[in-house]
Amino acid sequence: MASVIINKASTEDLETIQNVGRQTFHETFAESNSEEAMKIYLEESFSTEKIKSELNNPDSYFFIAWEEDIPVGYLKLNSGQAQTELQDDTSLEIERIYVKKSHHGQKVGQLLYDKALETAQSLKKGYLWLGVWEQNLRALNFYRKNGFEVFGNHTFRLGDDEQTDLMMKKTLVQ
Incomplete structure (x- = not known):
């Protein structure tokens, strides 16, 4: 494997x-959800308008692993x-760490997580938090290994299916 670098994304990286x-959402969740629900979710969550709006939000940060x-x-x-959810000024949310299946087990997720940690520290945040599907054992193990603990849960809707996400957080030492 060639070395992986992490770069901050801009609106030029929309596509x-x-x-x-x-690709990564489909690879991870298609087996557990209906084809129709996946199609609608992917169209809505990754529409050009939505991603452009997120990229232009000064409170959101995107990084791409290359x-x-x-x-x-x-x-x-x-x-x-x-x-x-929390919208606590002392926290930073990890909304997504997505890695292509072809690169699972190659430390790409860890590099992206390290960038999240570095960003939280540079912004002087007190803790990181995220939501992760209770049945995504690979992700749960990854976050536990990195010091996250469950503090609650919330419902994530995919089509007509209500799924439970575990809310996890990691307190940062300042």
């Missing part, structure tokens, strides 16, 4: 984020009012 987001000139994953962070 890359759309493509990586759709292996040479191939995007292999990305990270989306939210602070302030961009956070999906």
Whole structure:
């Protein structure tokens, strides 16, 4: 494997984020959800308008993992009012760490997580938090290994299916 570098994304990276987001979400969740629900979710969540709006939000941060000139994953962070739930000024949300299945086990997720941690520290945040599907054991193990603990849950809707996401957080030492 060639070395992976992490670069901050801009509006010029919109299509890359759309493509990586759709591919990785499909790879991870298609087996557990209906084809119709997946199609609608991917169209809505990765629409050009939605991603453009997110990229232009000053409280959201995107980073892309590149292996040479191939995007292999990305990270989306939210602070302030961009956070999906808590909207605590002392926190930073990891909304997405998405890695292509072809690169699972190659430390790309860890590199993206390290960038999230570095960003939280540079913004002087007190803690990181995220929501992760209770049945996504790979992700749960990854976050536990990195010091996250469950503090609650919320419902994530995919089509007509209500799924439970575990809310996890990691307190940062200042």
